[in-house]
Amino acid sequence: MQKNTLLKILFSFLFFSQMGYSQVDVVYNDLVWSDEFGTDGAVNPNNWFHQTQIPEGGSWYNNEIQHYTNLLTNSFVDAGSLNIVAKKESFTDQGVTKQYTSARLNSKFAFKYGRVDIRAKAPNGSGTWPALWLLGKNINEDGGYFDATYGNKNWPACGELDIMEHGIFTDKPKNYIGSAIHTTSSSGNTVNKGGIQASDIEQNYHVYSMNWSPNQISFLLDDVLYYTYNPSVKNASTWPFDQEQYLLLNIAMGGFAGTIPSNFTETSMVIDYVRVYQNTTVDTEAPTSFTATVGKVSGSAVELLLNALDNSGNITYTATYGSGTSVTFSPSGASKSFLISGLSPNTNYTFSVSATDATGNSAVNNPIVLNAKTTEIFECSGTDSEASEGLFSQGYKYAFETIGTDVKITFELLDTDKIGVVAYLRKQTPFSETQMTNVSGKIFTQTITGQTTGSTINYAVKFAFEGGLSVTKYFSYLVGNSCSLGVETSSELKQFYFPNPVEDKLYLELLDEENHIVLTDILGQKLFEDEVKSFHTIDMSAFKTGLYFLRVKNSLGTQNFKISKK
Template sequence: MQNFLKVIGIILCFLNFQEITSQVDVIYSDLVWSDEFDGNGAINSSNWHHQTQIPPGGNWYNGEEQHYTNELTNSFVENGVLKIVAKKEVYTSQGYTKQYSSARLNSKFAFTYGRVDIRAKIPTNQGTWPALWMLGKNIIEPGAYFSSTYGTTSWPACGEIDIMEHGITSWQPAGYVQSAIHTPSSFGSTINHGGTIANNLGSDFHVYSMNWSPNQITFLLDGVAFYTYNPTVKNASTWPFNAEQYLLLNIAMGGVAGTIPSNFTQATMEIDYVRVYQNVAVDNQAPTNFTASIGNITSSSIELLLNASDNFGTVNYDINYGSNSINTFGTSGVQKSVIVPNLTPNTNYTFSIAASDPTGNNAANNAIVLNATTLGFVGCSGTSNEASQGAFSTGYTYSFETLGTNSVKVTFELLDTDKIGVVAYLWRQTPFAETPMSNDSGNTFTYTLTGQIPGATINYAVKFAYSNGMSVTRYFSYVVGNNCSLHQETNTFTDFTFTNPSHDFISIASDFSIDTVEIFNLIGNKVITQSENTNQIDVSNLSKGIYLMVVYSEHKKGIRKIIIN
């Protein structure tokens, strides 16, 4: 590649890096290994190994139909770009004849924790499965580069990190690329996956990234995070990612990628560079200025406000209460809001909070102990903009309704108007599960849970996926059988109108006497109560955003969503 283009690439990478740093937990900045694929001809054998040995049985996994070869026609460097070519050709090797050939490259470099950036243009031909991914260095797999020396563990106990794969999600929109995690707790048709839409996939280069820390693994497309894997419990079953992994680049044919058309001739994946970043310097500096306080409180949640500074750029927080624990992280010097969910109304909780950095240095004033009491129950539906992943520009509405005795209808509506191609998935908190929701209309999605136990508490969130990203709501706790009092009261008051959106004042008009007006913020805290001059409510001191207004008239009440701008 020409020097000018290299300079442009470095600038773009730096801009992407700046964007990435705001979305991942640990920032890795030291380039420790790379291949820029300069020149022409065969790949650099110091960096890459051709994996060609067929697994026992004579076929590659997942019903694939290709031979992997070390032929120059299947993998080569041309004008500063690595090209992996899957071809239709009769190819015989190891006593087996296949109708397609391709290449599968193993990196001769393995590492623990860091960031991978791969700038690539991938094929979108039917029946092709291009993949950029990683496997544990300790995998037992004949023909893999490290297996003969380091192989001690079978798949999936070695762990697999799929940075990018395409062609195996035919039910998704065009341009959809997926990232996935395979562990003993979830493999094959794993539940641990996320995806996003890439514009002009197949014709443009995109940067596919993976940021791997002791806390979590985050996947990014062109510097924008779209999926994070962070199991609550990290053990050998859920987190085999505390040991070295190596990179793989390949195109598979057929199998789970679907039928290969009869007119297929060849498909090419082009890779401009592969770069791995880590932090080389040893960190001996502990977090300083560690503080913790109580924020907003609802009937089922308590907000903890945490802050600390550390030279690493990231601070880990360990929160313990009763027999429960939360492990999270925040940016150095930036207040971290942690919502502790699924609490019991009118109950006192004690929290013990410790701070450390990713290398294990502990804050000197560990642990800080806080006490707080939850409010009374306020209902099972409403409006919020709280996110457990990503962010919402406006927010969403939510509703849980028991149907009969043991079914629960869950309804979420995305209020953001800046999202395109929205789909929704219902997330169960424990054990984690992801289920597609039905689109009722617009951006309203529903799903009915069956076989629930009356009186049991269930905890669910919703992932909204859309073009170039995703946002996940906070988890909501609901008791099966609750009557959704906010929306199902028999004495509902509807005979009033009001200005919406409003700025300094909300004007309310009604032919009936209005006794009291209450306004709640999105996490259930009452911010205004007014029992006089109830036709004009002063909201000039409220921040811009969405609120719930409750209007009382004699023995009736009405609830409306309001926007303060």
């Protein structure tokens, strides 16, 4: 069994420093609080508080059926480990009799930002729900350690961070451990989550870790990253994690964990250590070699190419533009592609970009000012795979259609590896989320009413599924644009372009003697623009294989054509 020796802690963080840069945004090195459980008997009262008060109504949350006690039979230290024991036994407390007992420990230590490492064995039997987690110090929960002094926020406004849970994932195999984020943006539901299959968690020790920075929250099993929470918009609804949180260790029984076997007698969670790391050494060294340039530009997004060096190993980049601000981060010396999405088409933008380290030290040449103009948006429907959060394995289809003063928005998730999919329509400004209606399969729709013709709207879709979520890029749509859904009008049928797919030359037969044409790639980047007659030839022999968009504007109006290049 590992114990807290200076040599082992030094070794572990030498290892983390080598592995962590590629997995987490901020590496925390200084041990600020721990319990190594070195003294047998009762848990250290300076570190832990037994939460035993039953919530109003006489039952614990989620239909759990245990009493939490401060008895030595439910929590004790033995041979260098904390044992939390759930038992089948009749026990009466606070005037209520229950048939199971367990322990729920609150740390008397709360902190903001850092890394938590907990080395533990956890029960994996049916009906048991072991958990290692955190709650906001400001939670209004009668009986909690911090409630009387700091409790001014109801759950989930206080924020909840679940480092490890087992036994509540009915569609997952045994030894699948999960992590989750609970906030008001998800109405407290388990939407923002991730998980990983572990080797036998009851027989084997694992290190369950959470790395929490101002930018993101990452979860790791045995120092392997498996889930990161990083909402594109951070506010009180999505990010209550700018306040201190405290640790909880417990085993719940029944409820979401399912039926308890009739032959159950007791089970234990054995915890070798709990360690919290932060960076306490003052860093005065500012980032150097900061560069920023403009990359690809589309109708709704501008790519910024960023790089800088810093001794902390990580750089935070902040881009301000008009009333907007976007933040990203990247390891020191790594080129970062930062996509600013949700922009208006055909618009000049000035970006003021700064680089800072985790301490807030600013690069000497802050800020770098960049100018870019977004292109026109020609497509109301199509296929894409770009994500503003998470990843897509195949991508998604999108379509915008104006119906009177309403806009119907439809998205289809193409990923075949996602199950239990729920979709939420995200409005960029002001930020909001609305659950979409499932049409069939993985097709979802939502109609927004009372829109003004000629105005530009910006929306993305969050697909939540078992094990995580992925968010599309933001799409800008001009209300009233008639190119939606790719349906040809009668005038489009009379204007010809052939062959399609094209290998060398694309021939146009148009109905007007004066035509304005624009060719763009799939990202919306303009390749050429010209004024042409009714019969015209476009030489596409030099273009790469792929999908292109041709916009034709004449007296008949504007039509958009998809061109496939062999």
